[in-house]
Amino acid sequence: MAYQQHxxxxxxxxxxxxxxxxxxxxxxxxxxxxxxxxxxxxxxxxAILITYLNNYEQGFFTYQLxxxxxxxxxxxxxxxxxxxxxxxxxxxxxxxxxxxxKGIEHDIKERKQxxxxxxxxxxxxxxLALVYTNDIFTAYVFLEINAVAACAIVIAKESxxxxxxxxxxxxxxxxxxxxxLLAVAILYSITGHLLMSNMRDAILNLPTGxxxxxxxxxxxxxxxxxxxxxxxxxxTWLPDAHGSATSSASAIxxxxxxxxxxxxxIKIICRVYGIETIERLNILPIILILGLxxxxxxxxxxxxxxxxKKMIAYSSVAQIGYIYLGIGLGTSAGLLASGFHIIVHAxxxxxxxxxxxxxxxxxxxxxxxxxxxxAHTDPKSGLSFLIGSLSMIGIPLFGGFVSKLLxxxxxxxxxxxxxxxxxxxxxxxxxxxxxxxxxxxIYSKKDMIKHNLEFKSxxxxxxxxxxLIFINVILGIFSKPILNAILEGIKNLG
Amino acid sequence: xxxxxxxxxxxxxxxxxxxGFSILLLHKNLIRKIIGMNIMDVSIFLFLAxxxxxxxxxxxxxxxxxxxxxxxxxxxxxxxxxxxxxxxSVCMTAFALALTQKYYEKYNTLDLDEEVFRxxx
Numbered sequence: 001m002a003y004q005q006h007x008x009x010x011x012x013x014x015x016x017x018x019x020x021x022x023x024x025x026x027x028x029x030x031x032x033x034x035x036x037x038x039x040x041x042x043x044x045x046x047a048i049l050i051t052y053l054n055n056y057e058q059g060f061f062t063y064q065l066x067x068x069x070x071x072x073x074x075x076x077x078x079x080x081x082x083x084x085x086x087x088x089x090x091x092x093x094x095x096x097x098x099x100x101x102k103g104i105e106h107d108i109k110e111r112k113q114x115x116x117x118x119x120x121x122x123x124x125x126x127x128l129a130l131v132y133t134n135d136i137f138t139a140y141v142f143l144e145i146n147a148v149a150a151c152a153i154v155i156a157k158e159s160x161x162x163x164x165x166x167x168x169x170x171x172x173x174x175x176x177x178x179x180x181l182l183a184v185a186i187l188y189s190i191t192g193h194l195l196m197s198n199m200r201d202a203i204l205n206l207p208t209g210x211x212x213x214x215x216x217x218x219x220x221x222x223x224x225x226x227x228x229x230x231x232x233x234x235x236t237w238l239p240d241a242h243g244s245a246t247s248s249a250s251a252i253x254x255x256x257x258x259x260x261x262x263x264x265x266i267k268i269i270c271r272v273y274g275i276e277t278i279e280r281l282n283i284l285p286i287i288l289i290l291g292l293x294x295x296x297x298x299x300x301x302x303x304x305x306x307x308x309k310k311m312i313a314y315s316s317v318a319q320i321g322y323i324y325l326g327i328g329l330g331t332s333a334g335l336l337a338s339g340f341h342i343i344v345h346a347x348x349x350x351x352x353x354x355x356x357x358x359x360x361x362x363x364x365x366x367x368x369x370x371x372x373x374x375a376h377t378d379p380k381s382g383l384s385f386l387i388g389s390l391s392m393i394g395i396p397l398f399g400g401f402v403s404k405l406l407x408x409x410x411x412x413x414x415x416x417x418x419x420x421x422x423x424x425x426x427x428x429x430x431x432x433x434x435x436x437x438x439x440x441x442i443y444s445k446k447d448m449i450k451h452n453l454e455f456k457s458x459x460x461x462x463x464x465x466x467x468l469i470f471i472n473v474i475l476g477i478f479s480k481p482i483l484n485a486i487l488e489g490i491k492n493l494g
Numbered sequence: 495x496x497x498x499x500x501x502x503x504x505x506x507x508x509x510x511x512x513x514g515f516s517i518l519l520l521h522k523n524l525i526r527k528i529i530g531m532n533i534m535d536v537s538i539f540l541f542l543a544x545x546x547x548x549x550x551x552x553x554x555x556x557x558x559x560x561x562x563x564x565x566x567x568x569x570x571x572x573x574x575x576x577x578x579x580x581x582x583s584v585c586m587t588a589f590a591l592a593l594t595q596k597y598y599e600k601y602n603t604l605d606l607d608e609e610v611f612r613x614x615x
Contacts, residue, residue: 137575137578141578141582144585144586147586148585148586148589151589151593155593155596158596160600163593163596163597163600163601164597164606166593167524167594167597167606168606170589170590170593171519171527174518174531174534174586174590175515178511178515178518178531178534178535178538179515181535181538181579182508182511182538182541185538185541185542185545188545188572188575189545194571
C-alpha cells in the first residue's frame with residue numbers, strides 16, 4: 001500500500017489528536033497555533049492526496065480500519081471528489097479563523113477561547129469523517145459530534161441571542177440525526193450491511209416488495225440531512241444561528257458545516273442506492289422542487305432583512321437551494337454543478353461573513369441602514385464584499401458565474417427545464433436586488449455617521465481577505481482543471 | 495395492517511419514535527424536549543435490538559471453546575450499534591442540559607417561547 005493511502009485516516013485523526021493538547025496548555029495563543037497548524041497539516045496532506053489520486057488508475061481506494069476485511073470491518077474511501085472537498089474545507093477554515101481572529105478575541109471570553117479552538121478541531125475532524133467514511137453508522141456518530149461542535153462554536157459568544165439560536169439549532173440538529181438513525185436502522189435491517197458499497201450490492205439483489213421500506217428510508221435520510229443543512233422548509237434555525245455567532249463561526253458554519261451533510265447525502269444517493277435505483281423510487285423530483293423553492297424563497301426572505309448578517313444567512317438558504325437543485329437533477333452534470341457550487345459558496349460566503357464582521361466592528365451596529373460609507377473606512381473589506389456579492393449574483397469573472405452556467409447547462413437536459421430556468425432567472429434577479437443596495441450603501445459618502453475612525457484592520461485579516469479574493473477570482477477564471485477533476489471524482493463516487 | 499401486528503415490536507418502536515419526535519419539536523418546555531429526545535433515541539435502540547434477536551437462539555458467546563455453528567447464535571452487531579448509540583445519546587443529553595442551564599441563567603425560564611425574547615429585548 002502506498003503511503004498516500006493513509007492520508008484519509010490521518011487527516012481525520014490529526015485534528016482529534018491536536019484537540020487533546022489544547023486543554024493542556026490553557027493558553028489562547030497556543031490553542032490558536034495548534035489549531036492553525038493542524039489545519040495546515042490537513043491541507044498539505046489533502047494536496048498530496050489529490051496529486052496521488054490524479055495518477056491513480058482505479059480512481060479511488062478503500063482504507064481498511066482495524067483487522068477485519070470488507071463486509072465486517074470499518075472502512076474509509078477516498079476519491080478525487082472527496083480529496084478536493086477536504087482541501088477546500090482546510091483552506092476555507094484556515095482563512096476564516098485568521099479573518100475572524102479579531103472577532104474571536106472581542107466576542108469570546110479569554111478563558112473560553114482555548115475551548116473554541118478545540119471545538120474547531122473537532123469540527124474539522126468530524127467534517128472530514130463525513131467526507132471520507134464508507135460506513136453509514138460511523139457517519140451517524142460523526143453527525144452528532146459535528147452537531148455538538150457546531151452548537152458549541154455558536155454559543156461561545158454567550159450573548160442572549162446566541163443562546164436562543166444555539167438551542168434552536170441543537171433541537172433541529174437532533175431531530176435531523178434522529179431521522180437519519182432511524183433510516184440507518186431500516187436500511188441495516190433490509191440489507192444486513194453497514195458499509196456503503198456492500199449495501200449497494202445487497203440493494204441491487206433485493207427481491208421485489210422492498211420498495212416501500214426503501215422509499216421510507218430514503219425520505220428519512222433526505223429529510224434528516226435537509227434539516228441539518230437548512231434546505232428551504234427546514235431552514236428556520238439557520239438565520240438565527242449564523243446571524244448571531246461570531247464572524248469566524250458564521251463563516252465556518254455556512255461555508256463548511258452545511259456542506260458536510262450535503263456531501264454525505266450525495267454519497268448515500270450515489271453509493272448506497274445508486275442513481276438508477278433512486279430514479280426508480282421517484283425521490284429526486286422532490287429534492288429538485290424543494291431546491292427550487294429554497295432558492296427563490298430564501299432570496300425573498302433575504303430581501304426583507306434589516307440585519308446585515310441575517311441577510312447573508314438567508315442568502316445561504318438560497319444557495320443551499322441551488323446545490324439541492326443540482327442533486328435533484330440526478331445527472332452527472334447536475335452533480336458537477338452542485339460540487340462546484342459547494343466550493344464556490346464556501347469561498348464566497350466565508351469572505352462575506354468576515355467582511356461584514358469588520359463592517360459591524362466599524363459602525364458598532366448590525367443594521368444595514370447604518371452601513372453608509374464603511375468601504376471607505378476599510379477598503380479591503382469593502383472590496384471583498386463587492387467581489388463576494390458579485391460572485392453570488394453571478395457576474396462573469398467570479399466563481400458564482402461559472403456555477404450558474406453549469407446549473408443552466410445541466411437543467412437543459414431535464415424534463416422540467418423551463419421551470420428550472422425561470423427559477424434560476426428569478427433567483428438571480430432577487431440576489432441582485434438585495435446585494436446591490438448594500439453595495440451602493442457601503443460605497444456612498446452620504447451621512448457617514450459615528451464610524452469608529454480609529455479602526456484599522458490588522459495584517460492577518462488583510463492577508464486572509466486577499467487570499468479569499470484570489471480564490472474567488474481563480475474559481476471564476478481558471479475553473480477548467482477544477483471542473484475536470486470534480487467530474488473525474490463524481491464518476492468514481494458510486 | 496396484518497404485517498404491522500406481526501412485527502409489533504417494530505411498529506411500537508416507530509410509534510414511540512413519533513411520540514418522542516413530536517415532543518422534541520412541539521413542546522415549549524426545554525426539559526420536556528430533552529425527555530422527548532431520549533424517547534426518540536431509545537425507540538430506535540429498541541428497533542435495532544429487535545432486529546438483532548432471532549427467537550430460539552442463544553447469546554453470541556462461545557463457551558468452553560465449542561462453536562455451535564452460525565445457526566445457534568443471535569446477531570450481535572445491532573447490540574454493538576445500540577451501545578454506541580447509547581453513548582452518543584448520553585452525550586447529547588448532557589450537552590442539552592448544559593444549554594438549558596445557560597438558557598435558564600439568561601432568561602430565568604425554561605420555556606422556549608418568542609414571548610420571552612420579546613420581553614427581554
